[in-house]
Amino acid sequence: MRRLLSTSPAPTELRAQALELHPQVALRPEPFGALAYHYGNRRLVFLRHPDVVRVVQALADHPSLEATLEACGIAESRRPSFETALAQLRRSEIIRER
Amino acid sequence: MSAETLTTQMKAGLDAPICITWELTYACNLECVHCLSSSGQRDPRELTTAEAMRVVDELRALQVFYVNIGGGEPMIRRDFFDLVDYATGNGVGVKFSTNGAFIDPAKARRLSSMDYLDIQLSLDGADESTNDAVRGAGSYRTVRTAMDNLAAADFGPFKISVVVTRQNAGQLDAFKALADSYGAQLRITRLRPAGRGADTWHQLHPTHEQQVALYHWLSAHGEGVLTGDSFFHLNALGDPLPGLNLCGAGRVVCLIDPVGDVYACPFVIHDEFLAGNVRDEGGFAKVWKQSELFRSLREPESPGACASCGSYDACQGGCMAAKFFTGLPLDGPDPECVSGHGAPLVEQVLPGTTPRPSADHSKPVRVVLTRRDDRALQPG
Numbered sequence: 358m359r360r361l362l363s364t365s366p367a368p369t370e371l372r373a374q375a376l377e378l379h380p381q382v383a384l385r386p387e388p389f390g391a392l393a394y395h396y397g398n399r400r401l402v403f404l405r406h407p408d409v410v411r412v413v414q415a416l417a418d419h420p421s422l423e424a425t426l427e428a429c430g431i432a433e434s435r436r437p438s439f440e441t442a443l444a445q446l447r448r449s450e451i452i453r454e455r
Numbered sequence: 456m457s458a459e460t461l462t463t464q465m466k467a468g469l470d471a472p473i474c475i476t477w478e479l480t481y482a483c484n485l486e487c488v489h490c491l492s493s494s495g496q497r498d499p500r501e502l503t504t505a506e507a508m509r510v511v512d513e514l515r516a517l518q519v520f521y522v523n524i525g526g527g528e529p530m531i532r533r534d535f536f537d538l539v540d541y542a543t544g545n546g547v548g549v550k551f552s553t554n555g556a557f558i559d560p561a562k563a564r565r566l567s568s569m570d571y572l573d574i575q576l577s578l579d580g581a582d583e584s585t586n587d588a589v590r591g592a593g594s595y596r597t598v599r600t601a602m603d604n605l606a607a608a609d610f611g612p613f614k615i616s617v618v619v620t621r622q623n624a625g626q627l628d629a630f631k632a633l634a635d636s637y638g639a640q641l642r643i644t645r646l647r648p649a650g651r652g653a654d655t656w657h658q659l660h661p662t663h664e665q666q667v668a669l670y671h672w673l674s675a676h677g678e679g680v681l682t683g684d685s686f687f688h689l690n691a692l693g694d695p696l697p698g699l700n701l702c703g704a705g706r707v708v709c710l711i712d713p714v715g716d717v718y719a720c721p722f723v724i725h726d727e728f729l730a731g732n733v734r735d736e737g738g739f740a741k742v743w744k745q746s747e748l749f750r751s752l753r754e755p756e757s758p759g760a761c762a763s764c765g766s767y768d769a770c771q772g773g774c775m776a777a778k779f780f781t782g783l784p785l786d787g788p789d790p791e792c793v794s795g796h797g798a799p800l801v802e803q804v805l806p807g808t809t810p811r812p813s814a815d816h817s818k819p820v821r822v823v824l825t826r827r828d829d830r831a832l833q834p835g
Contacts, residue, residue: 394521
């Protein structure tokens with residue numbers, strides 16, 4: 358986790374942001390989580406845990422990532438890894454700011 | 456979930472393929488000596504437009520995000536644009552491979568106006584003579600003209616797709632420079648001994664030294680060069696190359712051929728890897744989910760003869776198709792094993808005993824490279 362935190366840019370900032378699934382992205386449920394495909398940039402991304410999928414799908418319903426994590430019942434101890442995962446998804450434009 | 460667990464999950468198969476290769480026709484204007492599908496003549500049993508659209512409907516229902524359309528030369532089909540429009544209009548993106556012969560300025564403009572469409576132009580030599588020796592006289596000029604037409608029509612970043620051979624392995628920088636000059640993306644893939652390639656693989660496949668150089672070249676270029684994840688057998692040389700490190704056959708990919716037959720992957724058009732047909736009751740979905748072949752491919756595989764090699768986790772034993780068509784056991788080393796375990800085994804395979812591709816759609820008269828069987832005439 359240390360490695361991820363040190364390379365992840367300004368996680369606290371991401372927590373405060375209002376995010377959403379990119380409208381050009383389709384999610385396909387899979388046993389490990391989901392496949393996400395961006396029809397615009399043609400990126401195929403693996404969401405590697407069902408909880409990440411739940412969070413991504415709930416983003417648009419909450420004022421911030423922090424609020425989404427709270428609403429999805431993600432324990433505080435797991436949140437740094439979620440921020441890292443979500444930061445990667447934002448770089449791939451699977452999710453975006455709204 | 457760790458990357459390792461994800462790989463384990465993928466080996467057990469997904470509910471639907473990540474992507475499908477769909478050869479639309481066996482008809483082709485070219486006769487490339489390494490053609491995976493031995494294409495040339497149209498098969499009269501080819502799927503009709505309505506049948507092909509039903510396949511698209513199925514892929515949509517399964518949430519297959521995109522198909523790799525190929526052939527033969529897919530643009531030969533008169534309903535090519537209808538099928539592409541139908542797929543992209545239904546959320547199934549299309550990437551198609553072409554030799555470019557039918558991309559004139561008007562078609563280039565039409566292609567440029569379409570969304571969710573990628574084009575891969577096949578080129579197997581950075582110069583005319585290297586390319587045409589494999590793809591046929593005039594094919595270099597033809598594909599360069601198609602690239603010029605797409606660029607003029609402002610298509611954007613199309614892909615230039617190269618199969619690495621002994622003859623072009625030294626031209627990687629030249630291919631990259633060419634792609635850059637068009638603002639295109641370079642895609643480098645592995646030569647397989649499938650289709651007509653079964654006859655020419657021994658003369659065309661890269662040497663060991665070329666494979667090592669290729670690994671380092673690909674490592675240096677990272678995700679800037681696409682590979683179709685086809686070089687995982689090289690991972691035994693060091694840090695893994697980008698992409699999935701596994702054989703996806705029947706697990707995350709498969710092939711639909713022009714007559715609707717479903718094979719485990721694009722490189723194994725052979726009865727032994729035929730899982731069913733999209734025309735069967737239950738369609739493609741039933742083949743994917745229930746075929747005995749695909750189920751068996753999703754079982755944990757045995758490393759077999761590779762069990763004692765420390766690199767098995769890195770290279771996964773290589774490519775099933777490469778082993779099969781060179782006559783090697785599937786639970787042993789790849790013929791191009793970078794640790795050198797495959798080459799001696801290939802030498803022991805008696806000429807004429809390797810599996811023959813099941814369907815040959817080559818035109819009746821063609822020029823081929825010298826066949827492997829000639830070795831039988833050589834001393835020793």
